[in-house]
């Protein structure tokens with residue numbers, strides 16, 4: 542039997558007592574490559590934040606065979622502040638902190654590794670550039686370089702390719718596939734169903750409740766996708782339809 546890196550047992554995660562993810566059970570095998578798919582507001586980011594330990598379960602539990610300090614996490618782009626006046630190099634070397642500890646110091650060896658990571662993501666020569674001056678694609682490459690430096694065994698990516706040019710997307714997919722080849726456990730939220738089908742052997746499809754979790758071709762069926770959309774339309778019913786008073 543394959544060993545689980547992370548198991549979810551009847552997991553419910555709530556904001557102010559309103560559940561955003563309900564009763565999810567299943568596990569991520571060590572070394573698996575899993576896409577997380579589902580409509581907007583389906584609870585994908587919430588699920589990842591719970592796995593990262595940022596949100597506590599309202600019910601159920603998360604069991605981790607790999608301690609969470611060995612997780613690399615890329616939040617959704619909207620949650621990352623780019624206005625700090627820091628360089629590409631400074632951003633990448635923070636990837637080493639998780640291993641060395643913030644006071645372990647960043648030595649010359651780490652800087653050399655950071656430069657190598659920048660070459661690997663196609664950003665050679667960008668070391669001194671302020672992150673605020675980068676395009677969306679270049680910034681995402683920088684964050685992937687930071688993950689390379691972090692060398693985590695579980696890598697969690699929240700919409701890594703949203704609003705990113707296709708050339709960058711292709712380069713970063715290659716890095717994801719390399720991580721998978723190295724035996725790391727990788728999870729990524731994706732919107733592009735073609736990318737999911739082409740590259741991700743496993744899929745977790747969620748619409749606040751779990752729709753399916755297993756081999757991609759068994760989960761990404763028309764029937765399951767239709768069910769996910771139907772559930773999402775029900776949430777939209779709660780939104781105000783018209784701002785103008787009757």
Ligand code: ADP
Nearest residue numbers: 556557561579580581582583584585586587588
């Ligand atoms: P997804 O990533 O699939 O688009 P999210 O996990 O971001 O979905 O959100 C799931 C639900 O939880 C949505 O209804 C969203 O509005 C709500 N939600 C997300 N973050 C918060 C928050 N910080 N406080 C309250 N509700 C939230």
Ligand code: MG
Nearest residue numbers: 585586587617
């Ligand atoms: Mg999200």
